[in-house]
Amino acid sequence: MPKTLVLEFTKMNGAGNDFVVLDNRFYAFSDEELAELARRYCRRRFGIGADGLLALAPPRQPDTHYRMRYFNADGSLGTMCGNGARCLARFARLAGIRDNPLRFETDAGIYRAEVPDDPQAPVRLYLPPAGTYEPNPRLATPLDTQFESVAFIWTGTEHLVCFVPAVEATPVAEWGPRLRHDPALQPRGANVDFVEVVGEAQERSVLRARTYEKGVEAETLACGTGAVAAALVAWRQGRVRQLPIAVHMPGGVLTVGFRPEDDGETELFLEGPAEVVFRGTVEVPMPLVPSG
Numbered sequence: 001m002p003k004t005l006v007l008e009f010t011k012m013n014g015a016g017n018d019f020v021v022l023d024n025r026f027y028a029f030s031d032e033e034l035a036e037l038a039r040r041y042c043r044r045r046f047g048i049g050a051d052g053l054l055a056l057a058p059p060r061q062p063d064t065h066y067r068m069r070y071f072n073a074d075g076s077l078g079t080m081c082g083n084g085a086r087c088l089a090r091f092a093r094l095a096g097i098r099d100n101p102l103r104f105e106t107d108a109g110i111y112r113a114e115v116p117d118d119p120q121a122p123v124r125l126y127l128p129p130a131g132t133y134e135p136n137p138r139l140a141t142p143l144d145t146q147f148e149s150v151a152f153i154w155t156g157t158e159h160l161v162c163f164v165p166a167v168e169a170t171p172v173a174e175w176g177p178r179l180r181h182d183p184a185l186q187p188r189g190a191n192v193d194f195v196e197v198v199g200e201a202q203e204r205s206v207l208r209a210r211t212y213e214k215g216v217e218a219e220t221l222a223c224g225t226g227a228v229a230a231a232l233v234a235w236r237q238g239r240v241r242q243l244p245i246a247v248h249m250p251g252g253v254l255t256v257g258f259r260p261e262d263d264g265e266t267e268l269f270l271e272g273p274a275e276v277v278f279r280g281t282v283e284v285p286m287p288l289v290p291s292g
């Protein structure tokens with residue numbers, strides 16, 4: 001009889017950016033095994049279906065509650081995922097870590113999250129300041145004349161932010177992969193955010209954005225680090241003047257706030273929904289070998 005392991009998982013989403021979530025404090029899967037689980041179970045129609053896999057791992061540092069592991073649907077390791085981090089924080093509270101706020105380790109640094117008890121209430125993630133910013137990166141790809149500006153910014157992972165006049169009409173499926181694979185951005189590549197400035201409403205700036213995600217290799221319904229990237233670039237380029245900034249994505253609204261300082265932004269936060277959709281089990285054939 002082939003050996004199997006019954007794996008308990010939780011399906012979650014943050015504004016439609018969806019994840020398979022598991023408690024790796026019990027399973028102790030290696031990164032290679034987690035990558036394989038992501039490839040197998042994130043597949044739509046053949047698996048559970050998700051943009052990525054999140055694992056709650058034991059902390060390595062004494063002053064943190066846990067360590068987040070994030071794998072894209074193609075099995076690639078993601079240094080950070082804004083919506084995933086908010087979902088995993090809610091999962092951690094449900095899994096019995098009762099402190100609030102939570103402090104956790106990621107491959108992009110230490111983050112903090114505030115999780116209200118109300119399961120419908122938004123989860124707020126506090127991020128460290130953004131990294132590399134290039135307002136005019138030299139790309140090999142000739143740009144669409146419709147693009148108003150293209151900037152690179154690191155918000156825990158790589159983002160290329162393209163301001164466009166009408167995001168609905170932008171052919172994301174064509175321009176996303178073209179720019180994501182631009183030779184100048186290799187070897188890591190970049191997520192590509194197409195952003196339109198809508199204006200101001202209810203004491204906040206409003207952006208509309210769509211993201212093509214590396215590792216998913218498709219447009220997702222929302223991207224947390226992408227919303228932060230869009231908001232920061234819009235602010236730095238003087239395209240918006242009111243804080244916070246509401247970023248409308250196809251799957252929902254994410255809010256980005258910060259305190260502007262002369263040398264950058266502090267108290268950077270990302271807020272939005274982080275919801276459990278269902279819990280389930282899958283029988284995982286062991287040992288877990290790459291499915292190819």
Ligand SMILES: N[C@@H](CCC[C@H](N)C(=O)O)C(=O)O
Binds near residue numbers: 077082083214215224
């Ligand atoms: N959807 C995410 C971003 C996930 C990481 C990305 N695909 C990468 O590998 O850089 C978010 O909410 O931030």
